[in-house]
Each structure stands twice: as structure tokens, then as C-alpha cells.
Amino acid sequence: MTNRDSLTPSVRDSISSTSRFSSLLSPTSTPSTTTTPRSSSSTFPIPQPSPSLPPLPPNLKRTSIIYDRPLPKARGTEVALGAWAFLFSEIIQYTQKRVSGIGEFEKRLNILGYRVGSRLLELLPLRDYLYPISSLRSPPPPTRTLRLLPILSYVHSTLYRYLFGRPADSLERSTDNEDEYMIGDDDMVVTRGVEVPKEMSELSCGALVAGIVEAVMDGAGFPARVTAHSVPSVPHPRRTVILIKLDPEVLAREAALGGK
Amino acid sequence: MSYYLVLVGTLDNPLYEAFLTSTKSASSTIMSVPPTLNSPSPSTSFSIFGALPTGGGGGGTPSATGTPSGSNVGYGHKNGPGGRHVMQLVAHASLDVVEDVQWGNGGMYLKSIDKFHEWTVSAWLTPGGVKIILLHELKNDEGIRLFLQETWETYVKTLLNPFHELNSPIRSPTFDARVKASAKKHL
Numbered sequence: 001m002t003n004r005d006s007l008t009p010s011v012r013d014s015i016s017s018t019s020r021f022s023s024l025l026s027p028t029s030t031p032s033t034t035t036t037p038r039s040s041s042s043t044f045p046i047p048q049p050s051p052s053l054p055p056l057p058p059n060l061k062r063t064s065i066i067y068d069r070p071l072p073k074a075r076g077t078e079v080a081l082g083a084w085a086f087l088f089s090e091i092i093q094y095t096q097k098r099v100s101g102i103g104e105f106e107k108r109l110n111i112l113g114y115r116v117g118s119r120l121l122e123l124l125p126l127r128d129y130l131y132p133i134s135s136l137r138s139p140p141p142p143t144r145t146l147r148l149l150p151i152l153s154y155v156h157s158t159l160y161r162y163l164f165g166r167p168a169d170s171l172e173r174s175t176d177n178e179d180e181y182m183i184g185d186d187d188m189v190v191t192r193g194v195e196v197p198k199e200m201s202e203l204s205c206g207a208l209v210a211g212i213v214e215a216v217m218d219g220a221g222f223p224a225r226v227t228a229h230s231v232p233s234v235p236h237p238r239r240t241v242i243l244i245k246l247d248p249e250v251l252a253r254e255a256a257l258g259g260k
Numbered sequence: 261m262s263y264y265l266v267l268v269g270t271l272d273n274p275l276y277e278a279f280l281t282s283t284k285s286a287s288s289t290i291m292s293v294p295p296t297l298n299s300p301s302p303s304t305s306f307s308i309f310g311a312l313p314t315g316g317g318g319g320g321t322p323s324a325t326g327t328p329s330g331s332n333v334g335y336g337h338k339n340g341p342g343g344r345h346v347m348q349l350v351a352h353a354s355l356d357v358v359e360d361v362q363w364g365n366g367g368m369y370l371k372s373i374d375k376f377h378e379w380t381v382s383a384w385l386t387p388g389g390v391k392i393i394l395l396h397e398l399k400n401d402e403g404i405r406l407f408l409q410e411t412w413e414t415y416v417k418t419l420l421n422p423f424h425e426l427n428s429p430i431r432s433p434t435f436d437a438r439v440k441a442s443a444k445k446h447l
Contacts (some may be wrong), residue, residue: 033344067417067434116428122388130413141364144387219388220268221362257363 071123072131078165080109085193092205093193102200106207106227113211120212121219122161149218152244155213156183163212164189168242179251181244183213186236196230203227206240215244223247241246264347264395265439267415269427270388272355276430279344280303347379351393354381358391368412379404384408388426390415400447401415407446414438 091112099105129142145151156171160183174180191205206228214226225245233239261282267275354374361373364387374381382404383391392411396404418424419434 067414067438069417071417081426100319115422116387116424119419122386122390122419124385126413126416142368142387144362144368145367163437221389253363253423 016107020186050116069242071135073127076149081189081192084190088208089191089193089203091208102152102203104147105203106210109205109207110214110226113163113208114215115241117215118219120159121216124158147257148222148246148250150180151222152183152216155216159212159216163209176243177245179246179248183244185240185242187238191238191240201230204230204240206230206242209240210242213244217244217246222250224250248255261397261447263397264344264351265411265443266348266351266393267411267430268355268391268393269425270390272431273427275390275427276435276439278436278443280440280447281345282443282447294340303436309332314430317336318437330435332378347395350379350381351395354393355391357381358383358385358393360443369408371401372399382408384412386412386415388419396447410442410446413438414442 019119023197055159081224091109095105096233097107099108125142151169155168157167158165158208160168166182169186170184172182173181174186184204187210188206190208196205210226210228217226224247227243227245229241229243231239231241263278263280264277266277269275287326304394319343337351359368361370368387370383370385372380372382378397380394380397380399382394382396384394386392392408392415394404394408396407414435415430418432419426424430
């Protein structure tokens, strides 16, 4: 996060239609700033045929390696847990120096996760479609997830297995509030190296994973507020619960779709 | 034939748009064009773009000036500024139809969801909520599906760039070149 000024508390209160982070994630400038109107009588600017970047110095060449790299995930590219723990500890230290409270701390981790999740959400279905595991002659046309329970179980199983090599341990619906769902993880991989001090016991570094889940829910059309909470128990002292609180519009839509 | 492609972000903001043209005008796919348009040579001016056809079987005479003639009501030449605004407007209007359809149909490729005069609107909804909308005149389902799928793939690769923010306009010249190459191949 380079833009520190945008993390003022007022941002937290401004909930947009798609994401409470959208004001952070989207650029502030309007999309068509570089366009020039073709005729003076036009009301709307017509874009140039090709977007133009500033010219490079003649000795440099613009590369496009990200477009040439193949999409499938190669075997053996999993990140070692030690390397991850090192990176994550640096993330935590960096963040801790720049926040004033636990709420802000978790929000920053959440935003980092959101950036990961919004990419995974697009990448995984594309990969499954272009390079299916089973050798079917023609893969089925790619589908989107329309209902709440399939998207929750997608997060619980498919996404979790991709990220951590195994599905999450539980997926429950809250008994008190029907708009709340909980994904339980008895031993979250990302926070295995984290020991939270007693005076910060409210902090859960699983906020990173909560951000990933939030991005997936938001992008798939199920806007929700996702938080992570440490719920230690005797058999599982490191248990983390990811709480998904859905927006009312999602439940209304579920009810409307219910007959199908 | 000309095409108009626009990528619409999750906040209904435009990410990328392109006016594409294809050389495949008089191919066999012309058979599926509505009968009002089956002039032997592909016309470059249609009734909504000014220059109303006067005689029977007309419409094949392109308007040479490219501007709406004073006496006729219209939007000007298809490839002129007025016509391009019409394409933007049609694509924008089709967003409502996309929202109507998207919760009833679980597919990503939504073909021919909307029509406005000679324009047919097809869309590709990505799992992340980005809408890829294509205006086309010909019915070329398989080519359009492949083109939209490749556009999605190119978009995902753009998104994988860690310096590319979600919902920010795509200005990469490589993206532009890839989309145009794909259009040349499939459309």
C-alpha cells in the first residue's frame, strides 16, 4: 500500500455498491482522461483507437512477458512455508509500523488479501477451463456461480485447496444471524509462524485470508463484509474463524431466486 | 464489418474500448443477417445513420460525406463520431439487459442479448464481474465466442500484473495489440 492518505477512517464508512474497498482499489481519475474529442460538437469524448503510453527512450524496449507466459500452474511452484513465514513477518512488521490501532491493522491486511483474491477469482476458472484436469475432449462451457451455497462451498473447498493444499475445516451458518456464515480453520497455514502478544489479543492475522475471501465474494456478486477472528479452543489453540456477513441485497436475491 | 468492444468494470466503469473492423464482409455468414440488410455489397451506411434509403432495395449506396445530411434525421456516418457515439450508447444501454440476464443464466457467454437496429449485442461475463460487451452486425456465434474468450484471457493476464489495479483503465499497448490480433483471427 503506497497511498497512505487514502486510509483515513472516513474511507471505512463509505460503503460503495460493490466493495467497501472500491474507493481504494479504483483510481481516482476518471477513466477517459486521455481521450480527445474528434469533433468540437461532440458531447462525449471518443477514445483514440489505441491507448498511447509516453514514448520510451530509444535504448529501452517495452516487454510483454506477462502476456506470453503460459497460464497453467507448473508443478513444484508451491512456496515453501519458511519463505512465506519470512515474507509474512515482514508484511506484519511493515504494517505494524504504519497503523495506529488493531482495526486499521486488520484493514490493511484485508486490503492486501483483497488484491490477491480479486485476481484468483478470475484466474482459477480460466485455468480450469483452458487446461482441464480430466482429459475431456471438449470442456464444458465456463460457468459462473449464481447461488450462495455453491459460492460458499467453492471458497471452502476449491479456493482453500488451491491456496493451502486442503479444504477448510468447517463451513457453518450462524445460528443467531441468518446473514452470517463462518468458515473455520483449525490451523491456518498463513499464521502458523505468528505469535500474537497478549495485549493485542484481538488481532487476527488471518485478516489476509479474510480479504481474499471478501474479494471472491464481492467479485462473484455476493458483496459481504469478511473478518477473521481467533477462536482458540483446547484441541485447536490456533483456530481461526472467517466470518462472512452478507449484504442484505444478497439474501433478497437468494430469496427471489429460490423457486428455481 | 465493424465491431465495437468495451470492457466494463465491476463499478460499471469503462476499462477499455475499441472500434474494430473486419474484412470478412461478404462471407457465408451473411446468410444469417436479417433480410433488411442483405444487399449484395456490404453497405456502410444504414438508415439510423442518416441517408435514409429512398428507393426499394436501396440502402447500398454509402453516404459519401460521412456527416448527417441536413434534411434527414440520423446519427451520421457509422464510422464517424456520431455513429461511434451510437455504439457507445447501445453498449451502455445493454448493461441493463446484462443485469437482467446474468442471474438467470450461469454461463459466461451471453449471446445476442440485445438488439438495436443492425447492432446485435453479445456479452461475456467474467467470474470477477467484468462485462465484456461486443456490438456486431453479423451473426458469427463461434467466432464471437472465441474472440470474447480470448479477450477474457488477455484481460486476466493484464490483471495478473501486480501493478494493475482492479477497475483501472487498461492502457497497455500489448493488450490492445492482442485484442486486435484476436479480432483479426476470429471476427
